[in-house]
Amino acid sequence: MAGSSVLTSRADDFPRWYQDVLAKAELADNGPVRGTMVIRPYGFAIWERMQAEIDQRIKSLGVSNAYFPLFIPESFLHKEAEHVEGFSPELAVVTHGGGKKLEEPVVVRPTSETVVNWYFAKWIQGHRDLPMLLNQWANVVRWELRPRLFLRTTEFLWQEGHTAHATASEARSFALRVLGDVYRDFMVEVLAIPVLTGRKTALERFAGAETTWTCEAMMGDGKALQMGTSHELGQNFARAFDITFLDETGAQSFVWQTSWGSTTRLVGALVMAHGDDAGLRLPPRLAPVQTVVLVVRAEEGTAEAALTLADELAGAGVRVETDVRVDVSFGRRVVDWELKGVPVRVELGPRDLAEGTAVVVRRLRGEKRTVRLREVAGAVRAALEDDQAELLLEATDFRTSRTTACTSVADAVEAAAEGFATLPVEVLGADGEAEANRAGVSVRCLINPDGGPPAGEEPGEPQVAVLARAY
RNA sequence: CGGGGAGUAGCGCAGCCUGGCAGCGCACCUGCUUUGGGAGCAGGAGGCCGGGGGUUCAAAUCCCCCCUCCCCGACCA
Known part of the structure; x- marks a missing residue:
């Protein structure tokens, strides 16, 4: 079976192989506008299976689905300083409608924190309104400079969760539950892709978040792919949108928030994590056709x-x-x-x-x-x-064989050519991250020595940085 | 935006240097024979050769201008 000439072989040219699989397995096609994508029926069936599995896990945390508008007033984006700075370069802005120039341009949502929080401010009055736990399945647009089907498209489909809580610790633990019980569980148990759950460095953090956690996986060429993120937003958006509530003592406070998302990128991850020279290999629990x-x-x-x-x-x-x-x-x-x-x-x-x-x-x-x-x-x-078990085992063994424990930034950069490099955080330092970035290697996440995600920013037990080249 | 490539049938490409009927492979249509690991034969359909201008008896080919796409970098789920 392997070795047929249907596809470019993975070893010869991994990116070309990836494109070949998408075309030959009829997963997707390029859209007429640069960076857009047509998801074909078989590719969409895979996405629908992912949606079903993720949606079920989200709901089991008590979250409800809702839907917010595609268009957002441009001024909303400006309410949170870091957020607008992070997203401005990639916004699609609509300046005309109904044949007339608009009074205020509207942006096509790149993510919905701003519009959701505008309504949180309206809907949340007292502590009995909390926690407010919402999720939406939607499309978002980010004007990416280098698109690749599924991995980075101008428009993509995702779920984005937005929650508001009465306390910081409750928000934090909720963000971590999403990371573990929704994302990690789905990725490992259904996609059969082993993921590292860790914390992002300040440099890689979501624009407007206090802490960003991530699920990072290794693809078949040794490169890393971020498969899902969960953010602790602190009170940043609450202050920007004035989301306050009266607590049990009658004092007014800002809510503590989270947001979290996973996207159609997961389809690309599935292809690159499990595919071989004969094409796609779907884990049985996910496969639309088993x-x-x-x-x-x-x-x-x-x-x-x-x-x-x-x-x-x-x-x-x-x-x-x-x-x-x-x-x-x-x-x-x-x-x-x-x-x-x-x-x-x-x-x-x-x-x-x-x-x-x-x-x-x-x-x-x-x-x-x-x-x-x-x-x-x-x-x-x-x-x-x-096969479900074997696929996970194979991917785990592969990741293990391509992970190198390093003792210097230079070693880590070299090891990242093949896969993941681990390095104690105190050896990395801030300069080390910049040095690695210059060499095309990024810090994917920080993990605890036991493999779990570090809870927050404050220094605790010694952590390990995972470095890799990434998609 | 910096650097490097490419635009010719649905896809992948040759033809261009040296101007002279627009081709090849795959895919598509029809028929027959086939079907246990991408079947064979025969016939057939499909073209603004990226666009505009110029040179020439004649331009895919030579000259000028423009446009688009792809790859590498910065951005990123």
Whole structure:
């Protein structure tokens, strides 16, 4: 299977391979405006699965979904100094509407802190209104200078959560719960991508946040990708938007806030973390199609038997599709499904049918097994479970093999050519971060020695910086 | 914006130097034979050669101007 000439090989040219996979697996196409993207049905099905899994986890924290407008008055952006400074260069601004020049230009949201907080100020009056926990699924626009499909597009889809709390510690712990219970859990358990959860340095922090936490993953070429972030905003926006409440003692105070997001970039991450030279490899828990029943030839009732088998699989809780396109050659169809990363293929032809069997093929290793028809459902379910675990294990081993413990900034920069470099924070220092950046290497995050995310900015136990080249 | 490339069929490219019927591969359409790892043969459709101007009997090709896209850097989920 690997080694076919369908795709540029990953080793030859990783970025080209990535583009090839997106095109051949029919995930996305470039939009007509530079930096925009058309998400094709199969790519969107993957995104919808991600949405479902993330949405469920968000709601389990007691968060409700809502929707805020695409257009934001330009003046809103200016209310928080760091925020406007961070986003101004990448804003799309609408100056005309209805054939007339607008009194005040409106910006297309690059993120919704400002508009959400305008309403938080209106909706929050007393401590009984807190915590206020909202999330929205939306599109945002950031005029990026160097777009890449899924990884950095001018318009992208995401979820953004916005919360307001009565105390700093409650806000902080909520931001950390999102990081761990929503993002990390989803990425590890569903995407089968191991992530480091850590804190961003001041340089990499979200514009307007007190603390930014991140999920960082290693892609198949050793480069890092930020997969999700959670911010503790302190009272910065509360002061800028005058979001106050009366506490139990009757004193008026500003709320403490968080915001957090994950985007369609995750689709790109999935491709780059698990794909191989034959295309995509989807973790079974995420895959929109977990199994395809492939009719080898339209003879002797194979099509009917395949449909029956597919029904049986669906009944066993497997997301299954049947491929009866016998006017397309068998080899072509096999290659198509491999490109799309469907975890398990069940092949059914006249020979199998005569024997009362089918061939169960796993995408991960190309392993083929002949299985009695009545045992197919069990074999498929077992294969799906195994592959979910195996994919995570493989990615974890890869990351481990490409992570180097370093003792100097120079060593870390060198090691970052291959993957992650770890360095004690006191060795890095502020100058070290600047030095690494000049060499094209960034500090992805700071982690505690036990691997967890450091709680806040204040110095505590000795921390470790993770450096890498990044997307 | 700095540096480097490229615009020719849906995609990938050749042709340009040395001007002379606009081509190749893949994809697409029709038919037949095929189908257990990207099938074969035959026939067919598809072009503002990025745009404008100039030179010439004649321009994809030579000259001038303009536009766009891609790659590397700064920005970034």
